[in-house]
Amino acid sequence: MKYAWITQHRDSFPVAVLCDVLLVSTSGYYGSLGRQPSSRAERHQRIRQAVRDTSIAVVADWRQAGVVANNRAPRAVSDVLR
Numbered sequence: 001m002k003y004a005w006i007t008q009h010r011d012s013f014p015v016a017v018l019c020d021v022l023l024v025s026t027s028g029y030y031g032s033l034g035r036q037p038s039s040r041a042e043r044h045q046r047i048r049q050a051v052r053d054t055s056i057a058v059v060a061d062w063r064q065a066g067v068v069a070n071n072r073a074p075r076a077v078s079d080v081l082r
Contacts, residue, residue, distance in 0.1 A: 003032045 006018045006029055019026045037045070 003029055007033075 002022045002024050006015060006022065006024075009018060015029060016026055019029055
């Protein structure tokens with residue numbers, strides 16, 4: 001998670017500074033760039049995708065049933081879809 005944040009912000013700040021602030025080594029960060037995602041990360045991604053797919057199907061069903069007002073799903077579902 002820290003490495004992803006560093007990657008997102010490395011154009012704004014030096015990588016060494018970001019690593020210092022987040023208490024990670026620069027060698028650990030650069031080493032992570034070439035690594036494959038861990039099995040846990042892959043599993044979490046599959047779960048997120050399954051939740052997203054299910055939520056999309058549920059919203060489609062709600063639209064058919066007329067539950068969705070003003071083209072907006074209930075907040076909990078719309079938050080998941082972001």
